Amino acid sequence: MSADANGSSMQTLFSLIESPFHPDFSALYQKLGIAAERFDSARNLHRALQKQPPDFFVGEFIYGWGNNYAGANVSNLDVTLRSLQRFAPQAKMIVFMHPREEDHIGKLLELFPIHAVLQYPVSEQAMQAALQTPV
Numbered sequence: 572m573s574a575d576a577n578g579s580s581m582q583t584l585f586s587l588i589e590s591p592f593h594p595d596f597s598a599l600y601q602k603l604g605i606a607a608e609r610f611d612s613a614r615n616l617h618r619a620l621q622k623q624p625p626d627f628f629v630g631e632f633i634y635g636w637g638n639n640y641a642g643a644n645v646s647n648l649d650v651t652l653r654s655l656q657r658f659a660p661q662a663k664m665i666v667f668m669h670p671r672e673e674d675h676i677g678k679l680l681e682l683f684p685i686h687a688v689l690q691y692p693v694s695e696q697a698m699q700a701a702l703q704t705p706v
Contacts, residue, residue, distance in 0.1 A: 583607075583623065583627070584605050584702075585627070586609050586629040587611075587613060587631070587651060589611070589631055592669070592691055594693050596695065596698050605626075613650060620655065628659070628665065629667070630647075630648050630664075630667070632666045632668040633648075634675040645678040648679065652664060664686050665686055665702070666689070667688075670691070676688055686701065687701035
């Protein structure tokens with residue numbers, strides 16, 4: 572956690588932006604006093620994770636339809652969520668998904684302790700609720 576000017580600790584959020592659908596909640600994060608970092612590649616996010624574990628992770632669930640995920644993984648997020656469990660076990664994981672992925676999200680929920688699943692279009696109110704709901 573980083574500290575702000577008053578010495579109180581500021582919460583941090585990492586978001587993995589892998590599609591144009593990912594909403595920009597920068598203003599909301601700022602309003603809630605959360606320092607947000609955006610990553611467009613899982614590799615960069617994993618590198619940052621090892622230096623500083625975030626309080627929140629936001630990513631978009633994309634089911635592995637063609638399963639170029641080698642069978643062991645359910646989706647694009649599996650490797651990142653495993654890294655989070657290892658380097659930031661306290662991080663609240665918030666996942667965005669398209670309604671068409673609804674039949675598959677259960678597989679991810681069986682594997683990982685997801686804090687909130689928000690369906691597109693994600694409203695600012697829904698996002699704020701997910702950020703402020705205790706585990």
